[in-house]
Amino acid sequence: MGRRRQSVTIKHVAADAGVSLQTVSRVINNEPNVRPAMKEKVQASIDKLGYVPSIAAQRMSGSRSYIILAINDRDRTIADWKARDGRDWVDQMLLGGMLTAAERGYRMIFELVDTHSDHVERELGAALSALQPDGVIVTPPHSENAQIVGLLAERGIPFARIGSKDDGPGIAMTMGDEVLAMKATDHLIELGHERIGFIAGPDGYSLSGWRVDGWQQAMANADFGCEGLCEKGDFGFESGLHAARKLLDRDDRPTAIIASSDQMALATLEVARERGLDVPHDLSIVSFDNTPIVRFTTPALTALDQPIAATAARAVEMLIDARKDESQTEPVVVEGELVVRGSTARVLNHGNA
Numbered sequence: 430m431g432r433r434r435q436s437v438t439i440k441h442v443a444a445d446a447g448v449s450l451q452t453v454s455r456v457i458n459n460e461p462n463v464r465p466a467m468k469e470k471v472q473a474s475i476d477k478l479g480y481v482p483s484i485a486a487q488r489m490s491g492s493r494s495y496i497i498l499a500i501n502d503r504d505r506t507i508a509d510w511k512a513r514d515g516r517d518w519v520d521q522m523l524l525g526g527m528l529t530a531a532e533r534g535y536r537m538i539f540e541l542v543d544t545h546s547d548h549v550e551r552e553l554g555a556a557l558s559a560l561q562p563d564g565v566i567v568t569p570p571h572s573e574n575a576q577i578v579g580l581l582a583e584r585g586i587p588f589a590r591i592g593s594k595d596d597g598p599g600i601a602m603t604m605g606d607e608v609l610a611m612k613a614t615d616h617l618i619e620l621g622h623e624r625i626g627f628i629a630g631p632d633g634y635s636l637s638g639w640r641v642d643g644w645q646q647a648m649a650n651a652d653f654g655c656e657g658l659c660e661k662g663d664f665g666f667e668s669g670l671h672a673a674r675k676l677l678d679r680d681d682r683p684t685a686i687i688a689s690s691d692q693m694a695l696a697t698l699e700v701a702r703e704r705g706l707d708v709p710h711d712l713s714i715v716s717f718d719n720t721p722i723v724r725f726t727t728p729a730l731t732a733l734d735q736p737i738a739a740t741a742a743r744a745v746e747m748l749i750d751a752r753k754d755e756s757q758t759e760p761v762v763v764e765g766e767l768v769v770r771g772s773t774a775r776v777l778n779h780g781n782a
Contacts, residue, residue, distance in 0.1 A: 446474040498562035503541035515722030525738030529745040564748025587751035589744035605764035609733045610643025617685045621776040626676040626683035669696025691718035709774035728771030
């Protein structure tokens with residue numbers, strides 16, 4: 430009876446091929462200086478035994494760990510998980526990153542690090558020492574944390590900074606926040622809206638400012654003013670209620686509002702109901718997240734879909750190839766799209782409701 434697939438190890442392959450463990454490792458890792466005849470011999474044993482290389486076997490050459498480490502903010506991630514309110518940033522990041530890593534013979538490991546902790550260097554340093562990753566993906570606000578970026582640069586580990594356009598070490602990546610905000614604003618302008626409000630995210634995220642810039646640029650292109658039409662939140666529901674009330678309590682209230690997160694968009698929908706405003710005929714709403722929950726509101730929310738999975742996948746690809754290509758200097762942009770649903774409509778009345 431044949432050997433069970435899961436029990437086959439690199440030692441079995443080496444014995445069957447009559448070569449050393451190091452030779453098998455070099456073949457698995459596509460290392461140079463392996464004679465074609467030797468490579469064919471080892472590959473024949475691998476195929477015959479049904480051997481699937483493990484990370485441990487791949488690491489024997491000592492040149493790579495075959496691990497990509499992705500880190501996210503601990504407090505915000507845990508809060509989102511506990512709330513169970515439909516936010517899927519982590520899910521999408523794992524979807525894009527893990528699948529792409531697996532296709533390349535790597536594994537992506539996910540860690541939570543407290544951005545605001547005095548021990549952030551110790552936390553991250555311990556993870557780096559334990560895992561020895563070939564690359565690291567950092568997400569906002571980690572991607573603009575000088576301690577974290579500095580530590581990764583000091584260790585000489587390739588890393589991707591999602592949500593960062595700053596000059597400096599690592600691969601800067603964005604999801605085209607400015608362009609997306611312009612797309613949302615232009616969509617509303619095409620529907621006849623002139624007073625378009627904006628609920629911004631917190632200052633701790635550069636992308637909050639990029640989104641405001643995109644909205645302002647689109648408004649300026651149409652010769653519309655922005656004064657008094659921007660309020661700030663923290664991406665959470667309660668802050669969205671406060672911001673939406675301030676905008677909708679204005680005598681010259683906006684006829685449309687773009688919110689920088691799904692929770693703040695949901696809050697805007699709630700405030701519209703409080704005011705007796707019909708969405709979308711009295712007020713159009715656009716969310717800056719296309720998380721699952723926005724499809725099930727009444728009406729379903731028009732949303733800017735951020736390509737989180739595609740961005741994570743691109744980050745993994747670039748980190749794996751980082752040894753081959755050090756030429757990436759400009760920020761990498763993986764742009765999303767506007768998904769139009771029932772919460773936006775042509776403005777019926779330029780006056781107040």
